[in-house]
Amino acid sequence: MAIDTIGASYEQDVQIVTSSGKRIPADSSLLASASLVLERMLELEKERRNEKSRKSKTVTATQTKIRIRMLGVPHEAVAAFIRSLESRFTIEEEIEKYGMHLLVLSHVYQVSWLKRRCEMVLATLLTTETILDVLQLSRLCDAQWLHLRCLRFLVKDFGAVQETEAWRFLQDNDPWLELEILQFMDEADLRRKRQRRRRSKQQVYIELNEIMECLQHICEEGCTEVGPMDRAPTRTPCKRFEMCRGIQLLIRHFASCHNKSCMRCRRMWQILRLHSALCDHTTSCKVPLCMHFKVKAEHKQMQQKEASKWDLLVRKMKVIKVMSTMTKKLKETLP
Numbered sequence: 458m459a460i461d462t463i464g465a466s467y468e469q470d471v472q473i474v475t476s477s478g479k480r481i482p483a484d485s486s487l488l489a490s491a492s493l494v495l496e497r498m499l500e501l502e503k504e505r506r507n508e509k510s511r512k513s514k515t516v517t518a519t520q521t522k523i524r525i526r527m528l529g530v531p532h533e534a535v536a537a538f539i540r541s542l543e544s545r546f547t548i549e550e551e552i553e554k555y556g557m558h559l560l561v562l563s564h565v566y567q568v569s570w571l572k573r574r575c576e577m578v579l580a581t582l583l584t585t586e587t588i589l590d591v592l593q594l595s596r597l598c599d600a601q602w603l604h605l606r607c608l609r610f611l612v613k614d615f616g617a618v619q620e621t622e623a624w625r626f627l628q629d630n631d632p633w634l635e636l637e638i639l640q641f642m643d644e645a646d647l648r649r650k651r652q653r654r655r656r657s658k659q660q661v662y663i664e665l666n667e668i669m670e671c672l673q674h675i676c677e678e679g680c681t682e683v684g685p686m687d688r689a690p691t692r693t694p695c696k697r698f699e700m701c702r703g704i705q706l707l708i709r710h711f712a713s714c715h716n717k718s719c720m721r722c723r724r725m726w727q728i729l730r731l732h733s734a735l736c737d738h739t740t741s742c743k744v745p746l747c748m749h750f751k752v753k754a755e756h757k758q759m760q761q762k763e764a765s766k767w768d769l770l771v772r773k774m775k776v777i778k779v780m781s782t783m784t785k786k787l788k789e790t791l792p
Contacts (some may be wrong), residue, residue, distance in 0.1 A: 471499070471523045473539055475532040483539050485523065491542040492566040498525060527562070534558035541571055554576040557594055564598035576603040583610050591622040593634065608641045615642065668734055671701045676744045680705060704728075 469482035489496035502523045526534045534555035543557070552559060554580045563572035578592055580603055592607040594600075612620055618624055628635055674680065679702050694724050711725040733750030744765040 465490060473535060474526045474528075475535045476530065477532040478526045479532050480524075481532075481536055481539055487543045488539075491545070493570050494566045495542075498671055499523060530558040530562060531555070534562070537560045537570075542568065545570075547571060547574055549578060553582060556582065557591065560598055560600065560603075561596060564600070572598070572600065573602075576600050576606075579603060580606040583607065585614055585617045585621055586623065588618060589621070591628055592638075593631070596634070606732070608638065609645075611638055612642055612645045640692065665731070667697065667700055668704060668728060668737060669705050671697060672728060672732055672744060675701060675704060675708070743779075 468508050469484055469776055471483045471485045471488060473481040473483055473636075475481065489499055502525070515722070527538075537547070537551040537555050538559055541551075543719065547559075552575055556575050560572060560575040560579065561576060562568075576595075583591060583606070588610055592604065592611070594609055595604040707721060707725050709720050714722050716722065729744065729746045730750050733747045734743050734754065736744070736751075738747070738748055742748065
């Protein structure tokens, strides 16, 4: 049988047996320091061999080397795994070639740094043909970061993945994984809808803020057609002409319209009321009706405080009334 030589600068007292029957020499101290699982396996194997040597009087040279079987993956992938453990470094080309096998080995033997490295490289190599295989493997190996990347990839290219043979095989053989994928896609769609609603609401607030700034700019500095009463409006082009133009037309309509049910007037009324609620000036604001709304808001606030005090008084008096009634009934029943 052929023997791979990874290096001869240290004591190769372990033989890794692969599925092809080949053996890979390795150093037990390096393997034990790299993986707790391998360390435990080596300890158990040494104890077993020591027990066997005590019973047997002769021990051959070949029997002194410990054998560990790493089956189920190609011989080249195991060799790359052993090289990574002994050097504490892995080549990206090897991960690209044996990434899925290295992910399995690093998960089984609990080599966390190699597992993270395999996840990162495999995430960059996802395609519509391999995505489902990597997704299943990430679930089996508890590679949560890679699992999430696979699900996000599916959301983006689900139409192409549905056309593959792997998807049809998944539907026939793994309905739970199919359900997980569909649930994640549904949640992703709900998140997108929430984000769109949040952005649309934010855009409304941004536009309202621009309206407030333009209203104050028109009433204090003047603009193309509408300006303060004590100063003629300027004729220079406004930086936000479209917004200012619309507000100026609304102001002119509001000043001349006498229809109480006019929707444009109601909109202007709401704009002026919102400005009053946001305005920091106490007496010197030039925006129309600003002080009127401030006084009205203060009066309403006082009424609410008085109403709350009145409600509290009524509730307490009701409690006292009930207690008084119960006391009277108790006195009547006593001899």
